[in-house]
Amino acid sequence: MWSQTIRRLSTSALTRVRHPKLRRSTHYATLTDKDVSFFERLLSSGRTITNPDECLPFNIDYIKSCQGQSQLVLRPKTVDEVQAILRYCNEHQLAVCPQSGNTGLSGGSVPVFDEIILSLRLLNSIGNFDENSGVLTTDAGCVLEKLDTHVRQYGHIMPIDLGAKGSCLIGGNVATNAGGLRVVRFGSLRSAVLGLEVVLPDGSLLDCLTSIRKDNTGIDLKQPFIGSEGILGIVTRVALACPSLMSGVGLGFFACSSFEQILSTMRLARKICGETLSAIEFLDESTYNLSLKYLQRTNKPIESNKFYILIETMSSTDEQAKATLEKLATTALEKEFVTDGTLAQDLTQYKDIWAIRERVSDALVADGYVFKYDFSLPTSRMYKLVEETEERMKQFSNVGNVTGFGHLGDQNLHLNVTVKDGYSDDIKQALEPWLYEWVAKEHGSVSAEHGLGLHKSKYLELNKGKHSLELMKQMKHMFDPKCILNPYKVLPYKID
């Protein structure tokens, strides 16, 4: 039964097969039995995995776009163990792939070749919550949803919320500066991180774990690690500022006949809902239909149309949250911005309607191989890209769906193309670098929130320019002179 599971899991080609130009650097040592023995002695009772079948799930990413060939998975329980592992790997020039929840969407969380996987999952004690400051200090391996449940007891919530909340770990969220659904209300994760404890590639500990809000003393060393995707150091503990829980929530789901109407509704929502606005998301017709199909919903919440917009409000009372939303609904209907809509009448409807947006990633994976793109674009140009992509894909008979959806309030488009019979090199060539060049011309971002990982590192220069790239490489060299941490990713890889 376990081998059946394994066979189902490996629907991905090996990364090194799919990217033949990528070569394993000779700079790194190969794992020996001596190395394995060291780790087995360091980590007691089954926290070193060498069995290939058991290593496999750690080698494949969430959207099945990458598969590495690591032969060793290490699962430390304490910061000391993480330090000892990195100290050894640094000394012996062994490459390490740090792994958090493995829910990343850019191929950054799994090995490319045989890098040792260092899983943070067992560093999971929740730690301390200070009720007066609203600050949570916690281990990097805690599941986001568990942390949210924990701080809710004290009348607070986590500063981010994403579809992967049941599986992602906070360390990975920090390492990727995760965005999510509530950036429009709470800002990016970066603004909520007050302190970090990081293990550097040489095994030394950088303690920036202050849990105070204001600390203007010298150069803020924790900043580079946020969003560094595991190339500068491994985050082991986090201090986060958690916003207050707002018990009043309202959710409206509306249908529009054009993208212009969606934008009008969004601007109206900003005006009418004002300070109660907490999320603005949009979906196009194909995303909506795919999502409903995956969720097996026979009961459509509203009349079908070309575009859908989801508006959430949060306030200290239900009346407040619902009042602004109702006013928005009435006005939007009067001005004919929307053709239909519904307001969630109870918690179950609230969850059901949110699921239509939150489960899109799963719905896409169920539709075939997914080419996933995450761009920041001027809002008025966002959908033009989807339309042009659709045109471009018409020549391929095996394209399933071209879908556009995303965080409308943050100018963040998620563009996905599903392919019916698995990965296709032809389709990849037709999409890249065309999409990235289109976005660069609009001065957008080639990766709004998903990070660069493996898939997008080659477009970094297109987005940031030569000089910035040089400085980034210098910083990488400063923190990780032996280049053992998460190689081949984020910064464009050149064969030395």
Add this chain to the structure above:
Amino acid sequence: MAIRILVGVKRAIDYAVKVQVKTDKSGVVTEGVKHSMNPFDEIAVEEAIRLKEKKVAQEVIALSCGPAQCQETLRTALALGADRAIHVEVTGKDYEMLQPLAISKLIAAVAKKENVDLVLLGKLAIDDDSNQTGQMVAGLLSWPQAVFASKVDIKDKTAEVMREIDGGSETLRVKLPAVITSDLRLNQPRFANLPSIQKAKKKPMAKMSPKDLGVDIKPHQEYLSYEEPPKRQGGGRVANVDELISKLKEKGLI
């Protein structure tokens, strides 16, 4: 002749909320907790609206008994398609002690007053799980009853109702006026759409008191205490089949 339907809706703690027992065991915490329409009542309202859409019914009246917040629940019923609402106001201690028999008397009184052909209710409310109101309303009115309905067909003042029972299902034929209570599989309630939500604000909502209906809502039962169910004991792990067998023997299970 199209019939007139009275649908009862109850404002109960939302299905998705984790209920907490008060520390003094006198009840459950309701202050600041999300409430919404009892899910079985949503199904009853949906069925009434579908009968109206099929032109079997000409009017659907929504009824709720309780404090001012019940009006929100009634507005939801109106937004789903009911034509008008009746709020029987019961507040404070009276509401805390309001029990199924008193509610049945109120519903029966309204049903008679409005001269309806059908009373549709949820089979039970998810807060007290009583499953008594529908049956008692039928008893008080001396009307036939078909409870736990999973399918309802009405023609010529007769209802054919498929009911869910332990052994499977049974089909009854009852003459209207009658009482029918909804079970889970009767239908899937719709989402209230915007135009209906707007229209609902203008639909009539009448307010009355138990006294207006000549009903004595005095409670006949006293609730002594509320307690949480015993916490689930953790399981244990065994290393192999032999240990499993010895553990089972230890517990006297084999």
